[in-house]
Each structure stands twice: as structure tokens, then as C-alpha cells.
Amino acid sequence: MAEHVYCCEPKFFMYLAVIVLLVLFAGLMSGLTLGLMSLSLVDLEVLAKSGTPKDREYAAKILPVVRNQHLLLCTLLICNAAAMEALPIFLDTLIAWWGAILISVTLILLFGEIIPQSVCSRYGLLIGATVAPIVRVLVWICFPVAFPISKLLDYLLGHRNAALFRRAELKTLVDMHGNEAGKGGELTHDETTIIAGALELTEKTASDAMTPISGTFSIDVNARLDRDLMCLILEKGHSRVPVYYEQPTNIIGLILVKNLLTIHPEDEAPVKSVAIRRIPRVQGSMPLYDILNEFQKGHSHMAVVVEQRENQQSSDKHGSTKEWSVDIDGFKPSPERVLFKKKPMHKWKSFPNTRSSPRLGSRSRKWPKAMYSDILEINGSSLPGLPEEVEAVGIITMEDVIEELLQEEIYDETDHHYEDS
Structure with missing residues (x-):
């Protein structure tokens, strides 16, 4: 002791x-x-x-x-x-x-x-x-x-890794920091909604935000720009109108409504005489972030959403995959053929406008600038058409992507909607 x-x-x-x-x-x-x-x-x-x-x-x-x-x-x-x-x-x-x-x-x-x-x-x-x-x-x-x-x-x-939040956890954390959660957060409802929309945007695809073909307004390339059609275009209030050939699912391009200012209804000029701009085509599984990145470059604010036809999908499941490609200049089959497979659009590749074709199934996300800036060439009676293996299922615009980001509808002066009374 x-x-x-x-x-x-x-x-x-x-x-x-x-x-x-x-x-x-x-x-x-x-x-x-x-x-x-x-x-x-x-x-x-x-x-x-x-x-x-x-x-x-x-x-x-x-x-x-x-x-x-x-x-x-x-x-x-x-x-x-x-x-x-x-x-x-x-x-x-x-x-x-x-x-x-x-x-x-x-x-x-x-x-x-x-x-x-x-x-x-x-x-x-x-x-x-x-x-x-x-x-x-x-x-x-x-x-x-x-x-x-x-x-x-x-x-x-092992070393203790940084405690980063997963996407779902981060969304919940943002919701908890909203002033509506009652936990002392300072984020408003609009701020939490936009942040949540941005986090969810990476999981959404073109199919989630597009407007179905049945709900879109488009005009035939062979139609006449008479007074009735001009009034109908004016009534719809769109700045861009898709143009189809023979059937509404065969979207070949678009026209800018401002280009119709110089057209006189009495002349009844055909639609194909107006400058028809090329319209990009995207697969329905393309992520909205990839579409937004391309839209914000200013080349085009509208794209056509395409999908494989059901009979083509069933043949793919049995191993008989077909080959096809599309010519960007005329939307006609090209001699150069590539293997088409069902895959996300962010792996598609587009080639510059050098009389070669953008090939679905390649690996680039970029759309060539010439694809948007050039005017669709229509030579005589030769009109473009979609390949048989695909079909247009909808139209997606910049506004559709922004609505998914904001998680709210955007109404302009020409939209018709009803407010709760």
C-alpha cells in the first residue's frame, strides 16, 4: 500500500x-x-x-x-x-x-x-x-x-471515407432544410422544389417529358399556307411548328413562325417552299440532362423523340438485329450501314453535315452544328421519310425540360388553362 x-x-x-x-x-x-x-x-x-x-x-x-x-x-x-x-x-x-x-x-x-x-x-x-x-x-x-x-x-x-450523401439522402436533407419542414430551415418551397427537380432530372428521360405525337400540332409539308392554315398557326401561338410528310409520325423538320411574316395568305404558297429547318431526333431513353446541354447551345430548342417499332423490338429479342442508318441531308437510307441496338441516347453519335449520316448506336453525345443551322433540302418530288425500324412518338422542347426541372407547369400567353375558383 x-x-x-x-x-x-x-x-x-x-x-x-x-x-x-x-x-x-x-x-x-x-x-x-x-x-x-x-x-x-x-x-x-x-x-x-x-x-x-x-x-x-x-x-x-x-x-x-x-x-x-x-x-x-x-x-x-x-x-x-x-x-x-x-x-x-x-x-x-x-x-x-x-x-x-x-x-x-x-x-x-x-x-x-x-x-x-x-x-x-x-x-x-x-x-x-x-x-x-x-x-x-x-x-x-x-x-x-x-x-x-x-x-x-x-x-x-481501412481509411474513413468522406461521408458524402447519396442522391436520395441529399434530397431528403434539402427537404428538411425547407422552412415548411418546421425544423428552422431557411429554404423556401420554391428553392427546395427546384433543387429536388435538379436532383431528379438525371433519372428522367425524354419519354418522361415529351409531348406525345397525338397531342402535338404539326402541318403537312405539302399543305398550302392559305388564310385558314395561317389563322390556325396564329391561334396555336407556337414559335416553332413541326412539319411532317404523309403522316404525323413522320416528322421531317420544323418551321419558324416568324419566317411566315413574309408569306401572303392569298398566294397559298406550299409549306415546302418555306425554309424548313432540320430537327434533331433523340431516343426516348436519352437523359434530360443531355438534352438540356444540347438545347442550351442555341442550335435547336425542339427535337423529335423516336423509338423502335414493336415488331423490330421483338425481332431484336430473338437475335435478328437489323442494320440501318439515316442520312441527315435527306433523311433517306444511306449506303453506309451500322448496327442498330436499343441503348440510351447518350451513346448515340452524330456526324458533321458532310453528306454522311448520323448513326444511331455510336458513342458521342454531340449533335453537329450544321444539323441545326442548315435548311432541309427538298429536291423535286423526293421527300424524306423515317426508316421503317423507328417511329416518332413525341416532341420534346426546351420548355418541357425546364418544366421537369421546376416541377411545375409553365403557362404562356397562348396556353389555355383553368384556375381553381
Whole structure:
């Protein structure tokens, strides 16, 4: 047993001071273990870049300390264990053994665990930044013991990866930060809706946002631009009108309504005499983000959505895949043939307008600029047509994509809708 030190001796106050320091040191190590280890690198990086001025300062001080988290964890636990083991030794010199055990357990539980962890869980950023220099010194002191253990943990458990949110988790997090959730968030309903729409846009395809062919307004390339047709176009109020040949599903191009300003209804000029612009064709499985990226370049704000015909799909399932390609200049079969397979549109490839054909089933997302800027050439009675293997199922525009992003309908001056009374 250790020799007892009485209160009248000078060692009593020295041992008492050591006991107090050990309790405070053990409490600090315990609190930092919870406070620093609960801060992920992602949280600290976010605070360092976009937090308040104080938070950016604190996070910048803490980040170098917590990057090697296993080394930091081993250092804090070694220091905490050393302080807690040394405390009963000094208490035993002041009081009886049973009192030393009782008091040490009480001090460690109350002042070394509960209070420090409660405070550090609430003010971990401030406390961690304040004692960061001390922690660095402790890391170097405990390095001979802590480093091998941390390397063993790295080998067995691996490095702790950044706690990034998945898309669905991020959407839920945004909803929780909305002011309608009642949790103190500052995001408005429109902000949360747009953010959620942007996160969902990558999972939506052209088929989700398109307007079916049966619901679109288009005109025949052989129609006459008489007064009735001009009035009908004016009534619809569209800035672009698709043009078809023989049947509405055979969309061959589009006309800009502003180009009709110079057409006199009394002349009854045919539609094919007006400048008909080429219209890009996309597969129904093409992601909306890819379509938006192309629309925002300004070449075209409208595209035709095409799909394989059902009989062609059934033949593909039995292994008899047909070959076909499309000539961008005339929309007629090209001598150069490629294998057509059902695959997302983002793997399609389009060739420049050099009398060669854009081939479905290739690997580029880009649409050639000439595809939009050139006017469709119609030579005599030779009119373009879609290949038999595909059919047009809808029309998609920039407005359709924006509506999916906003998750709300966009009404212009010519749209007919009814408001709840």
C-alpha cells in the first residue's frame, strides 16, 4: 500500500493539484474524442469554405489535426487512459483504498465523461480549434505508440471515407432544410422544389417529358399556307411548328413562325417552299440532362423523340438485329450501314453535315452544328421519310425540360388553362 500523506504535509496540496489536473486532462481527452471524431472531413471542408467567418477560422485549424483520424483517436484514448489510471494512485496516498476507488469513479464519471462530452458535443468546433496546438503536441508525444496502432487500424478497417450523401439522402436533407419542414430551415418551397427537380432530372428521360405525337400540332409539308392554315398557326401561338410528310409520325423538320411574316395568305404558297429547318431526333431513353446541354447551345430548342417499332423490338429479342442508318441531308437510307441496338441516347453519335449520316448506336453525345443551322433540302418530288425500324412518338422542347426541372407547369400567353375558383 502507498504511504498516506496527511493534510498538514506539503505533498498533500501538490497531490491534490495533480489529481485536479488529471481529472481535467482526462475530461478534455474524453470530450475531444467525441467532439473531434464526430466532425467528418466533409463537414469541416464545407465550414472552411462557406461557413461564418468564425466557423471558417475554427475549421481551418481543426482540419490538419483530424485528417489522420485513426492516429488522432489513438492519441486521445492513450492520454485519457493514462490520466484515468494515474488518478487512483494519487488518491490512494490521501485517503483509504475504498475511498480512492469511490472518489476516482465519481470524478471520472462526472467530470471526466459526462460533463466534458456534453460540452464538447455542443461546442466541439470552438474547443477543438482552441486546443488544436495542444493536440498536435500530444500526437508527437504519443507517436511511438499511437502510430503503429493507427496503421494497424488503417490496414484492418481501412481509411474513413468522406461521408458524402447519396442522391436520395441529399434530397431528403434539402427537404428538411425547407422552412415548411418546421425544423428552422431557411429554404423556401420554391428553392427546395427546384433543387429536388435538379436532383431528379438525371433519372428522367425524354419519354418522361415529351409531348406525345397525338397531342402535338404539326402541318403537312405539302399543305398550302392559305388564310385558314395561317389563322390556325396564329391561334396555336407556337414559335416553332413541326412539319411532317404523309403522316404525323413522320416528322421531317420544323418551321419558324416568324419566317411566315413574309408569306401572303392569298398566294397559298406550299409549306415546302418555306425554309424548313432540320430537327434533331433523340431516343426516348436519352437523359434530360443531355438534352438540356444540347438545347442550351442555341442550335435547336425542339427535337423529335423516336423509338423502335414493336415488331423490330421483338425481332431484336430473338437475335435478328437489323442494320440501318439515316442520312441527315435527306433523311433517306444511306449506303453506309451500322448496327442498330436499343441503348440510351447518350451513346448515340452524330456526324458533321458532310453528306454522311448520323448513326444511331455510336458513342458521342454531340449533335453537329450544321444539323441545326442548315435548311432541309427538298429536291423535286423526293421527300424524306423515317426508316421503317423507328417511329416518332413525341416532341420534346426546351420548355418541357425546364418544366421537369421546376416541377411545375409553365403557362404562356397562348396556353389555355383553368384556375381553381
